[in-house]
Structures are given as C-alpha cells and as structure tokens.
Amino acid sequence: MSTHATPMSITPEIASHVLHHFGHGGYEAGTFTRHLLSAMDTADPANLARLGEAFPGYAAAIVGIKYDPEGVPALQRMASIGLTCITCGGTSGPFISSYSHTLCEPCHQGQR
Ligand SMILES: [Zn+2]
Structure with a gap:
C-alpha cells in the first residue's frame, strides 16, 4: 500500500x-x-x-x-x-508574486 x-x-x-x-x-x-x-x-x-x-x-x-x-x-x-493583484485588484491569477508584492500575469507583462 x-x-x-x-x-x-x-x-x-x-x-x-x-x-x-x-x-x-x-x-x-x-x-x-x-x-x-x-x-x-x-x-x-x-x-x-x-x-x-x-x-x-x-x-x-x-x-x-x-x-x-x-x-x-x-x-x-x-x-x-488570498492573492490579489496590487495593480488591478484581480484575484483570478495566475500571479507573479514576490515578498513585497503580487501582480497578475497581465499586469506583470504590462510593466516595464
Ligand atoms: Zn493585475
């Protein structure tokens, strides 16, 4: 087993x-x-x-x-x-998270 x-x-x-x-x-x-x-x-x-x-x-x-x-x-x-994008407030993800902030992938892509 x-x-x-x-x-x-x-x-x-x-x-x-x-x-x-x-x-x-x-x-x-x-x-x-x-x-x-x-x-x-x-x-x-x-x-x-x-x-x-x-x-x-x-x-x-x-x-x-x-x-x-x-x-x-x-x-x-x-x-x-419990993850919320700090830019758009979205909760559906997928997320790119770090110790200091969480971004959803679309917002992450939009960043410079
Ligand atoms: Zn976002």
Whole structure:
C-alpha cells in the first residue's frame, strides 16, 4: 500500500495551511494539522523525514518554506488563495508574486 507521493503532492490546501503556520497568509488548519505543522517545524532532519513518509505534502511544503528563498511565493502560487493583484485588484491569477508584492500575469507583462 503505497501512493508514492512526491513533493508535487503539495495541494492548495496544504500550501495554505503551511503559509498560515509561517505567517504568510493562507488559512488556518484544523487542530491535528496545526500540531503536525508545529512538530514538523521543530523537527530535526531525521524526524522530519520520518514525518514526511506519512505526510509527504506537508513535509515538502515545510522544507520549501524554511530552506528555499522562493518557498513563500512558490507556496502562494500553489495555494492561489488570498492573492490579489496590487495593480488591478484581480484575484483570478495566475500571479507573479514576490515578498513585497503580487501582480497578475497581465499586469506583470504590462510593466516595464
Ligand atoms: Zn493585475
């Protein structure tokens, strides 16, 4: 019984939960998942790997947001939630996001 989950198993829901845990938007998970995220956040690599066998999507998202400088915008793109273009106010995306601002692709293209 194996689903062979990969880092690509980060769903919009997982991305939103992890973003919220680290204070970057998203939305709050249920009680169990909040504890799971706290455990993963504080785990050393060996324990994180163990947790990741059971919850690969969450583990991948945690690793991404903690160790990848592009982790936050990457997860925000995966979540595609709570993002609003700062130019046109559109919420449909796709978005080009950075730490400081979010633009939808049409507005991004229109910039110099
Ligand atoms: Zn826009």
